[in-house]
Amino acid sequence: MPHHSSSRHIVIRAASLVLLGGASLGWPASPLHAQGAPRPAPRPRTVVIDSISVIDVDARRVTPMQNIVIRDDSIVAVQPASATLPDSIDERVPGRGLFAIPGLVDHHVHLTPGMARALERGARGGVTMVQAMAGDNRTAGEYARAAMSKEIIAPEIAYASVMAGPNFFTDPRFIGASLGYAPGKAPWAQAISSETDVALAVAAARGSGAEVLKLYAMLDSTIVATFTAEAHKQGMRVVAHGTTFPARPLQLAGAGVDVLTHAPYLSWQGAPELRPEDSWKRIEGPYAKVRADGPELLAVLTAMKAHGTYLEPTLWVFARDGVKPEVAKWGAALAVRAQAAGIPILAGTDGFVGPDSVPLPYIHRELQLLVEAGLTPAAALATATTVPARAMRRERTHGVIAAGRVADIVLLEGNPLADIRNTTRIRQVVLRGRPLPR
Structure with a gap:
């Protein structure tokens, strides 16, 4: 082993400790081969x-x-x-x-460095598995490894790679999650277009450890269909925002994406025209003009039912203080309509846990909001247990x-x-x- 290799090992180990928020990992003090005969x-x-x-x-x-x-x-x-x-x-x-x-599943969280304590709070609050929906997969991967080896108390973690149009990667969140790479060039956060090598891009996303390909914004229906087909070919699931601008919900369902996330974004199905740049104002949907029980959304739900598409409403994130009430109300109405139409509903918060003043993870409030919208308690509980187990291909184990x-x-x-x-x-x-x- 070259002289600098041992120094590099120390640096990597120290970096992992920082990433995990200072958690004591209990790693062996010497290499495995130096610890004598294998223990029974x-x-x-x-x-x-x-x-x-x-x-x-x-x-x-x-x-x-x-x-x-x-x-x-x-x-x-x-x-x-x-x-x-x-x-x-x-x-x-x-x-x-x-x-x-x-154990409860939060199907929509985001992980950042220094979240070991938050992960433990989530686990103690009943969340035993999470789906991380975009971020730095170096962080998510280290948390996932430490959780499964029981070095930290944390839910089981699955994570996603995100793809969007090139102009979207000016978003500072993605810049921060891809440090060391030019914007849109990290394997887990890629800018894609009609010129992209589809098979190679999906393979890179999968190679980052991701189970899910998340299609975010500034993507047309042709790109969505092409990448969805390749992701499925390579064994990945596909989650898409309810509208990816200019691709509409009906086109996304028709392309075979597995999950549409953020119910209010489906309101854009009724907009007369969509441009890629409209993605920056995606929360400002045409709620007053497009009814959740109107014909436009009926067509979307029919397509979702036909293709086996899940809906992840994320009601909590829209019901927070500071968000317009009509956004949450519209999303709740669509969630109930979808459930009645036989669309499987996934509980995801897009928030996970809050400050210490909020003792339990937000998934509990998400379930309450689903019941307040009109789901039965049993149906709401299924959105965080049996339904995500099937959606995440873990129905035989979870x-x-x-x-x-x-x-x-x-x-x-x-x-x-x-x-x-x-x-x-x-x-x-x-x-x-x-x-x-x-």
Whole structure:
């Protein structure tokens, strides 16, 4: 090993510590080959949550007095409390009088350096998986690795690469997320046009670790269709803003994108003309002229249903102080219309967690807003559990409490099927089989 390699290792390790917000990672002090003979695999750790009521979200059913048996990070059994338990139990979690739901998913967050504490707050607040929707994938990748190796307490993290028209990369957010690259040249934040090598651009996005290609703005329908087809060919999912200017929602659904995000942006379907530069004012949709239950949106929802497109309304981000009330109202109305039309709804906040004065992650408020709009508590709960598991291609491992699934479980003091506000009454969270200290 050249002399400078060891110095480089130290610099990289120090940089990772800064990225994670000063978290103590517990990495080995010496290379693995210097630590002697391989150690035997540790004995599996068994946790039992006893006598709890288990909620089946899709069936809208509560089964009382169940034991959930967990081995390492997986559920191995959900059985009546009277059933025989394993001989060796490392930890028992009392569940009598409590309700168990699958860990919650926030399908729309953004990650920046120094967020280790925010990620921990999110996990302790019931969010066990997130979809990061644009940012620096060097940051997202390091968080994802540290979370899965249990070096930090954090949700499981999937992340996206973003693509937009060349003129959009003057946005300072993308400049900051691509330091070291010219604007629009980072593999995870690419400026694209009809001249772009499509297969190479998608391969670079995928090579950054992204599962999702996010189509952002200043993209026409031909580019959207071309990149969507290539992304699917390479095994990526595609999320698009509700309008990508000039491509309209109907064209995006027809192109086969997997998710349309930000419900109010779909109002632009009814605009007489769209130009790329209109993307800068995308929140200023024609809400007064285009009804969420009007014919323009009916055509969009019909296309979404036909193509299996998900809608991610992101109600919370539009319901914040300072946003025009008609924006949130229009988005909520469309969310209810879409759900009634059979469009699967995803809960995403575009915010994740707030300051310390806001104790719980914003996903709880997102679910409340969906119920206030007209969804049932069960339908709202599905938007953060079973639906994202399917959308993120994790339906065999996540989203329900059953044998063989990852042990991401939230223990509640009230039944959220009766009142969605009960998701905030958290007694304890089990994160990948690990009961987090309260």
